[in-house]
Amino acid sequence: MKDGKPIIIEVNEFKSIEKFKNFNTNNLWVNLNAIKRLVEADALKMEIIPNPKEVNGIKVLQLEIAAGAAIRV
Numbered sequence: 216m217k218d219g220k221p222i223i224i225e226v227n228e229f230k231s232i233e234k235f236k237n238f239n240t241n242n243l244w245v246n247l248n249a250i251k252r253l254v255e256a257d258a259l260k261m262e263i264i265p266n267p268k269e270v271n272g273i274k275v276l277q278l279e280i281a282a283g284a285a286i287r288v
Contacts (some may be wrong), residue, residue: 269270
């Protein structure tokens, strides 16, 4: 693993359901009515994550928001 991603040589190993019987698909189950209320109240304060990339030889900055970052206890 490097930066949380499998190295190419390990991909087939990660596909093994014999070795990895449980896995995380990073699903979020939410109540859309509750999300709508929070958005309308401007109550979701989420950090913008800058993700520099290169697209067709042009340097770009992709701005992302992690959906799970809105979850607070």
